Amino acid sequence: MSEPLPPTTLTCAQALTAARALGLERLDAQLLLLHALGKPGADRAWLLTHDTMPLPQETARWFQELNLRRAAGEPLAYLVGSKEFFGLELQVDGRVLVPRPDTETLVEWALQQLAQAGMPASARVLDLGTGSGAIALALKKSRPVIDVTAVDASSDALAVAAANARQHQLPVHFLQSNWFENVSGLFNLIVSNPPYVADADPHLPALRHEPLQALTAGKDGLSDLRQIIDQAPTYLQPQGWLLLEHGYDQARAVRELLEQRGFAEVQSRADLAGIPRCSGGRWPDPAAGTGSQTAG
Template sequence: MKTFDEFATALESLFDPREAQSIARIVFEDCFNLQRSQFAQVTLNDTQTARLQSIFSALQRNEPLQYILGQADFYGLKFKVDPRVLIPRPETEELVEWVLDTLNTSSFTTSPRILDIGTGSGCIPITLAKKQPRAELWGLDVSAAALALAQENARLNQVQVHWLEADILQEPHWPQHFPNHPAFDIIISNPPYIPEQEQELMPAQVTQFEPHLALFVSDDDPLVFYRQIARFAQQYLRVNGYLFFECNEYNAKAVLALLVETGWKQVELREDLSGKERMVRAVFA
């Protein structure tokens, strides 16, 4: 596999042709710093070929491409990723877009304060800090290992984010971490939402490599994070502040109902570009 076409053809034994082409393009761009117009003219040297074979072998083991390369693209930015954090998804880009639209069309203070709960790689607050330099961003996660990587990503993208290690389910600790309230104009979360019983339905790429702590929730109470974060937000959002959730397409309506039942206003459910119900926004009044 010394050429782009040879690599893409080999990948078709693992992926459908369209995905194989996409993966081959990403590898040649990110690993070898080549432009698409150069792919057909380049023959890789022995060192590059060995690297390509190593990548192919890792893909055969179901390892996600982003972990193999050590980075992921998100909203036009580069983020370091490894098994400490979830790989940023395109659906989360759509959530960020909704937050940015809200920031641009609402009357916030000159420096709106925004908290992302379950921040992982930090892709949400870092992107918002990059696109809205006047905002003050916070990222919270229960995992110290995830926060260490998020800090690296903030340095990589040259933004300032306040990081906090905490378990949002531990309500008695909230005043310790957030002594001042109301504290935020926007609270965002893409929490764990896949019931444990659905693990067997997930691709091996996900279950073998991505952190279960960030993915799965107890079968007994799959909405526990939504309920607790909504409760937290009712204490720490300013009046007319916004709460944003990313959801499982199968529980989005249940999240919407939970917010309506607990007194949130202007609760809106939005589909992603694939037509799946994946995002909810609500106003604290």
């Protein structure tokens, strides 16, 4: 076994300065250096107390490679191999989208619905297009008694999600299915963060490192949302809820689709930036004779 290469003259502080010169954000540079050093991202204070420490040559070379990849637009989460979402550290790579903070809005809304009177404690929940498993695992972690099924058309994505479930010891059912194609049974709550970017959206080049099939959905970005809204009632218990994430400018269109399909209490929820990020509605109980209506 070969001996490790001797340290370089490049210190931690100098390495971070070089990364900033490439255009990297300070936090990104720090997290990449910690990753190259084999230290957790929470150890940023360690860098301050070891700013004059010379880097091993292997570390310096790897850090430089990571910097160049980040400067070229590769997501930080792919480079370090993980992303925190709703208090869970999730493994992510190029097989799945990087979980976004905006999606926590959908999780919070889903948890509010699960806490409503009339919702069974062991509610059945379906997560369509689970990707890394972020939504499904966040819900299961927050409410362990619910029964969660996570669906994705991609076997690669399901492998990532299943690994995350094992890591956090969260029992979730995983199913390969193109939306509802292989789904059976009725659910009290269906949640989804489907593709909603238009095929010609000018922001797509900035997302080139992430799986395209998990991003785009036709000319207007609504193709998958239309399909989910159209088919969801077949799989919802009476009074069950469908909650959907969508683009920043799609709330009105999604609400209209929900109303046209017959959902009641149709409404939207804003993210932390005040942008309507999610829309959803309740599937009425035909026996109760309730009609569609829109909430604020």
